[in-house]
Amino acid sequence: MKYCFLAFLFIVLSCTQRKNGSVDTSQQAIQKVIVMQPLGSFKIEQSQKVFAAIKTINPKVVLRPNIPFPENSYYKPRNRYRADSIIKSLKNNIGKDSVIVGLSNSDISTTKNEIKDWGVMGLGYKPGKACVVSDFRLSVTNKNQQFYKLVLHELGHTAGLPHCKIKTCLMRDAEGGNPLDQEKSFCKDCKSFLKNKGWQLI
Ligand SMILES: [Zn+2]
Ligand SMILES: [Zn+2]
Numbered sequence: 001m002k003y004c005f006l007a008f009l010f011i012v013l014s015c016t017q018r019k020n021g022s023v024d025t026s027q028q029a030i031q032k033v034i035v036m037q038p039l040g041s042f043k044i045e046q047s048q049k050v051f052a053a054i055k056t057i058n059p060k061v062v063l064r065p066n067i068p069f070p071e072n073s074y075y076k077p078r079n080r081y082r083a084d085s086i087i088k089s090l091k092n093n094i095g096k097d098s099v100i101v102g103l104s105n106s107d108i109s110t111t112k113n114e115i116k117d118w119g120v121m122g123l124g125y126k127p128g129k130a131c132v133v134s135d136f137r138l139s140v141t142n143k144n145q146q147f148y149k150l151v152l153h154e155l156g157h158t159a160g161l162p163h164c165k166i167k168t169c170l171m172r173d174a175e176g177g178n179p180l181d182q183e184k185s186f187c188k189d190c191k192s193f194l195k196n197k198g199w200q201l202i
Contacts, residue, residue: 031198
């Protein structure tokens with residue numbers, strides 16, 4: 001009888017352990033596939049550079065060939081493209097486990113409070129499946145580095161991150177300026193948020 005009881009106890013324990021183990025694996029987040037979509041005449045050399053940089057934090061990244069800007073996104077009065085129309089169109093071009101980032105050399109804009117057409121460096125759903133970035137407002141000297149930071153910022157929004165108060169964090173609000181050179185990396189909290197979403201950040 002005593003043996004029976006011990007054997008029973010052992011079985012219960014081993015089941016519990018296996019259960020705990022399987023819970024851990026199912027909670028392990030898997031990062032979405034990042035689809036990079038150059039728009040219009042976006043320079044191929046530039047998209048390859050940012051593609052290689054993104055690959056270091058997510059090997060599941062795809063660089064698509066250039067496509068024209070969505071037809072309804074052109075805003076003639078200011079000769080620029082509506083970021084909100086672009087992301088609305090892009091989000092329909094990917095699978096459910098992907099997130100897409102549009103790359104633009106042209107200026108992009110959105111509506112901000114009372115301002116109907118406000119120029120921006122980037123725009124992304126929070127959380128969401130699509131974002132768009134433009135290098136038009138970036139400094140000429142270190143454009144590639146700033147552009148990479150900008151892509152990470154918008155992808156951070158799509159992963160669900162809001163703006164961050166820490167001045168050196170990549171999720172800082174640009175507030176109409178360009179603070180990218182002061183931004184160093186994701187802060188501790190933003191980093192751990194993204195790591196929980198499967199981002200391979202060091
Ligand atoms: Zn932002
Ligand atoms: Zn932060």
